[in-house]
Amino acid sequence: MKLAAVCAAIRAIEPREIAGTVRSVRGLVLSVDQLPLPVGSLVRVEVPHRTDAPRGEVVGFDGSRALVMLLTEADGVSSGVRVVAEQPFATVGVSEAWLGRVVDALGEPIDGKGPIHGGSPQPLWPARTSPLTRGVVRDVLPTGVRAIDSMLTIGKGQRMGIFAGPGVGKSTLLGSIARGTSAQVNVIGLIGERGREVPEFIEHVLGEEGMRRSIVVVATGDESPLMRVRAATVACSAAEFFRDQGLDVLLMLDSITRFAQAQRQIGLSAGEAPATKGFTPSVFSMLPRLLERAGALQGGGSITGFYTVLV
Numbered sequence: 001m002k003l004a005a006v007c008a009a010i011r012a013i014e015p016r017e018i019a020g021t022v023r024s025v026r027g028l029v030l031s032v033d034q035l036p037l038p039v040g041s042l043v044r045v046e047v048p049h050r051t052d053a054p055r056g057e058v059v060g061f062d063g064s065r066a067l068v069m070l071l072t073e074a075d076g077v078s079s080g081v082r083v084v085a086e087q088p089f090a091t092v093g094v095s096e097a098w099l100g101r102v103v104d105a106l107g108e109p110i111d112g113k114g115p116i117h118g119g120s121p122q123p124l125w126p127a128r129t130s131p132l133t134r135g136v137v138r139d140v141l142p143t144g145v146r147a148i149d150s151m152l153t154i155g156k157g158q159r160m161g162i163f164a165g166p167g168v169g170k171s172t173l174l175g176s177i178a179r180g181t182s183a184q185v186n187v188i189g190l191i192g193e194r195g196r197e198v199p200e201f202i203e204h205v206l207g208e209e210g211m212r213r214s215i216v217v218v219a220t221g222d223e224s225p226l227m228r229v230r231a232a233t234v235a236c237s238a239a240e241f242f243r244d245q246g247l248d249v250l251l252m253l254d255s256i257t258r259f260a261q262a263q264r265q266i267g268l269s270a271g272e273a274p275a276t277k278g279f280t281p282s283v284f285s286m287l288p289r290l291l292e293r294a295g296a297l298q299g300g301g302s303i304t305g306f307y308t309v310l311v
Contacts (some may be wrong), residue, residue, distance in 0.1 A: 002154070005215060006255070007295075017084060017085070018035065018088070019083060019085065020034040021030040021034065021035050021085045022080065022082075022094070023079060025074055027074075027269055028070045028224060028226075029067055029069050029070075029270065030045070030068040030070065030073060030074075030077065031066075031068075032065060032066045033064070035065075035068070036066075037058050038058065038089075039059065039061075040057065040058065040090030041085060041088045041089070041090065042055060042085075042088075042090070043056050043058065043085055044083070044084045044198050045070070045084055046081060048076070048081075049184035050075075054072050054073070055068055055070070055086065056068040057090075057226055057230070059278060060270040061127060065147060067270055067271075068083060068264060069225075069270075070226075071105075071207075071223075071230075072224065090123060090124040091124065092106070092238075093107060094120060094238050094241040095163070097117070097118070098119075098144075099185070099240060100211055100213075100214065102115065102202065102217075102218060103116070103215070104217070104231070105218075105223070105227040105229070105231035106122055107119070107236075108219065119283050122240065122241050124230070124233040124234065125233065125289065126240065128292075129292070129293075129295065132297075134157075135295075135296035135297055135298045135302070136151070137155035137156065138203065139156045140153055140155060141156045141182060141304050143176075143177045143181050144174055144179065144180015145176055148177075154301070154304060155304075157304060158305075159291060159295075159305040160306050161244045162306060162309065163308075163309045163311050164308070164309075164311060165311055170255070170308045171205055171254055172205055172255060174254060175210060176205075177252070178206055178210040178214055179210040183248045184242070184249070185247055185250070186215070186249075187215045187236075187239040187250070187251045187252070188206070188214060188215070188216045188217070188235070189216075189217045189231055189234075189252065189254065190217070190219070190220075190231075191197075191253060191255060191256075191262070192215065192228050192255065192261070192262065193254065195222065201243070213233075215238050217231050217234050217235040217238065219231035225262035225269075226266060229286075231260065232259045236290060236293045239251040239293075239294075239303045243297065243303050246299075246301045247301055249301075249303045250306070251303050251305045251306070252308075253305070253308070254305040255307070255309060255310055256291075256308065257293045257308075259290070260279065263282060263286055264279050264282070266282070267283065268282070277307065
């Protein structure tokens with residue numbers, strides 16, 4: 001592990017235990033007393049008689065009480081249960097060891113190839129990139145797909161939307177691009193996909209050739225909305241980690257529609273009023289923040305984004 005990564009990991013250590021108690025449960029949202037943590041903090045719910053303590057994230061506040069949305073089911077949670085701070089900052093540890101691996105929305109491997117140790121903590125929602133530090137889209141990024149390279153040439157740092165209905169080949173196109181692109185690193189976020197489609201995409205669409213220089217972040221449709229939103233941000237954070245090393249990164253999120261739907265569920269659970277087409281205001285705030293994380297930097301390094309949209 002590099003010294004900078006070690007120093008960052010030490011800074012992220014919380015020196016004392018911060019804990020609160022559950023007062024009420026509504027769906028996947030817990031109302032917790034005495035939990036002075038910022039929004040985005042990761043917590044652990046100490047449920048008696050459960051070996052796998054449920055984890056959650058602070059999504060808002062109601063007066064002096066913190067609103068914690070669980071990442072998993074609320075089985076066994078009752079009034080008075082302790083909620084302990086696990087990660088007071090919204091970060092994920094990313095390293096070169098992620099290449100060729102499949103991870104979940106917490107950055108934990110799910111491909112059965114063993115644990116991933118170390119990693120430099122990367123913020124899930126970093127500070128906005130100044131427009132004056134961004135590079136101009138000048139250089140071509142070959143995708144290996146002749147129809148795109150000849151008629152719809154992609155530039156390094158560009159953002160592209162793939163608009164189509166379900167089941168017409170969006171994921172297949174992304175796999176073809178991942179195998180044939182000249183980008184040095186692929187980061188693929190599978191957001192809200194059906195569980196059976198994930199191994200199909202990895203084994204048959206992406207293949208061994210595409211997987212060697214790829215990172216796949218997965219949150220299936222049966223996981224909590226918080227996990228689906230978090231998977232998209234983890235994918236972006238992983239792409240930024242390699243971009244900051246001066247590499248050209250290809251970021252693919254499938255799909256941005258399911259990201260918006262998941263954030264709508266979170267917003268409604270936290271008490272937000274629905275707005276346009278039932279989407280909460282936080283959806284329209286988070287979408288540009290997520291999409292603006294792609295782009296090229298003047299000093300080198302770029303993130304080229306492909307985002308699928310269901311129509």
